[in-house]
Amino acid sequence: MIVDNSSHTQTRTAAPAIDIPFNQPGMIGTELAYIAHAVQSGHISGDGLYTRKCHALLEEALGVAKVLLTPSCTHALEMSAILLDLQPGDEVIIPSFTFVSTVNAFVLRGAKPIFADIRPDTLNLDEAQVAALITPRTRAIVPVHYAGIGCELDALMALADRHGIAVVEDNAHGLFGAYRGQWLGTFGALATLSFHETKNFTCGEGGALLINDPALIERAEVIREKGTNRSQFFRGMVDKYTWVDIGSSYLPSDVLAAFLFAQLEARADIQARRRRIWHRYDTHLRAWAADHGVGQPVVPAHVDPSYHLYYLLLPSLAVRTALIDHLKRHGILSVFHYLPLHLSQMGRQYGGAVGDCPVTEDISDRLLRLPFYNDLTEAEQLRVIHAIQAFDGWAST
Numbered sequence: 001m002i003v004d005n006s007s008h009t010q011t012r013t014a015a016p017a018i019d020i021p022f023n024q025p026g027m028i029g030t031e032l033a034y035i036a037h038a039v040q041s042g043h044i045s046g047d048g049l050y051t052r053k054c055h056a057l058l059e060e061a062l063g064v065a066k067v068l069l070t071p072s073c074t075h076a077l078e079m080s081a082i083l084l085d086l087q088p089g090d091e092v093i094i095p096s097f098t099f100v101s102t103v104n105a106f107v108l109r110g111a112k113p114i115f116a117d118i119r120p121d122t123l124n125l126d127e128a129q130v131a132a133l134i135t136p137r138t139r140a141i142v143p144v145h146y147a148g149i150g151c152e153l154d155a156l157m158a159l160a161d162r163h164g165i166a167v168v169e170d171n172a173h174g175l176f177g178a179y180r181g182q183w184l185g186t187f188g189a190l191a192t193l194s195f196h197e198t199k200n201f202t203c204g205e206g207g208a209l210l211i212n213d214p215a216l217i218e219r220a221e222v223i224r225e226k227g228t229n230r231s232q233f234f235r236g237m238v239d240k241y242t243w244v245d246i247g248s249s250y251l252p253s254d255v256l257a258a259f260l261f262a263q264l265e266a267r268a269d270i271q272a273r274r275r276r277i278w279h280r281y282d283t284h285l286r287a288w289a290a291d292h293g294v295g296q297p298v299v300p301a302h303v304d305p306s307y308h309l310y311y312l313l314l315p316s317l318a319v320r321t322a323l324i325d326h327l328k329r330h331g332i333l334s335v336f337h338y339l340p341l342h343l344s345q346m347g348r349q350y351g352g353a354v355g356d357c358p359v360t361e362d363i364s365d366r367l368l369r370l371p372f373y374n375d376l377t378e379a380e381q382l383r384v385i386h387a388i389q390a391f392d393g394w395a396s397t
Contacts, residue, residue: 020384022333025197025204026374028266034258046251047231050258057264058208061176062183066211068224069260071252073172073194073207077105079250080168080190080209082223083216086111090139095125096342096357097364098144102170103341111139113350115342117357121298122146123367126359127155134163143188144170148200148306149299150179153187168192171210175200176271177306184306189213195260200274200308200374201267203260206252223247273374274307277381281310281370284385292394295366310370311337315394317365322393324368330387335369 038050051069058067070076086092088110094103096115103113114133119126123146130141141160143151160167167188174184175193185191190213195206209224211217221231227247232238263270282296289296295313299305314320320336327334340360342352354361371384 016329016331018333019331020371020380022335022371023198024373025202028262030262031259034262035255038254038258044254048254050254050261053261054257062186064210065214066217068209069252070207070250072205073192074101075250076192076207076209079223081106081109084166091137092140093133094142095144096340097338097360117359120359122149124151127152138165140166140168142168142170145174145184148174148177148308150184150303153179157187173308174306178304180302185210201263203256206256224250270374277376278307278310280381288389309372312368314366320366320368323391326391327387332384337367340364
């Protein structure tokens with residue numbers, strides 16, 4: 001039997017069109033030419049011409065002993081966990097306020113995450129709480145430079161050195177940010193980068209492992225090449241390569257590296273654009289934020305941020321929800337960020353409970369990220385700012 005429901009059709013209000021997205025991957029202009037060149041070279045698998053160019057550029061710019069591109073920051077973190085020889089029962093101190101990849105990489109090796117709270121100012125791992133979390137089983141501390149604002153690395157590195165614990169910097173947000181004049185990602189034995197489409201420099205999906213301890217370079221190359229000594233073979237150090245260790249396929253295509261190299265070449269221009277966008281938000285919203293009890297990013301005087309994102313800390317979850325809806329009605333997409341890992345389904349399996357990380361639990365409900373991408377125009381950004389200043393939903397419950 002065919003039922004005609006046409007007479008019962010209800011009119012639905014169309015969702016407002018979003019014409020200022022939260023993120024929009026940008027292009028410098030030479031990406032496609034480099035991709036074409038990579039294809040024409042006849043080598044588009046891993047470690048081709050453009051992968052080597054990216055390695056050399058980052059090693060020189062950052063002063064890092066070795067850089068290895070990976071298909072994602074997640075893969076770089078997984079390589080870190082293997083390089084540290086983590087065993088079941090080993091413990092790794094990780095902020096609860098971070099992306100799931102930060103913890104998954106270590107859990108995959110059998111390690112137990114020890115969730116730490118964050119500072120209420122920078123939203124970074126609270127260095128004052130880390131000492132109490134260290135046990136004889138602690139193998140690593142993983143600071144995350146949230147929003148590209150450096151953690152308090154002096155204190156963290158001193159603590160790690162005192163206990164003989166490795167530091168792995170999750171620097172997914174922080175490329176070309178600095179702490180006391182030194183690049184983020186160059187403090188720990190290992191560090192990781194992300195080139196996801198939401199990052200300052202992108203190839204869609206991509207990452208890198210920064211190796212600051214030269215003793216780890218040879219094994220890192222083996223792990224990245226499926227557990228073989230293939231890199232030594234191509235350097236003429238062995239007459240054939242074979243399986244010598246555990247590993248996986250952690251090489252990105254040279255097509256992705258070609259896209260990325262174009263972006264890295266233009267790093268000064270990209271960072272200048274993002275600096276202008278960050279400061280425009282910060283300056284134009286300062287009085288409004290002070291009037292309404294809204295928090296803005298805190299950048300310590302000894303830190304140079306990477307200008308990865310800009311956020312607001314609203315007075316409550318209800319107000320944040322109301323502001324998201326208000327901006328959406330104006331065609332603007334804003335988003336929240338991490339949920340506390342210690343309260344997730346998996347986090348609770350590792351002993352996480354309400355109240356363990358009170359700052360994380362509070363911040364997670366109130367943080368709102370604003371549209372931020374390389375090609376965001378001044379006119380578009382002023383639209384966002386004016387829409388925020390026109391918000392009147394402070395009584396939201």
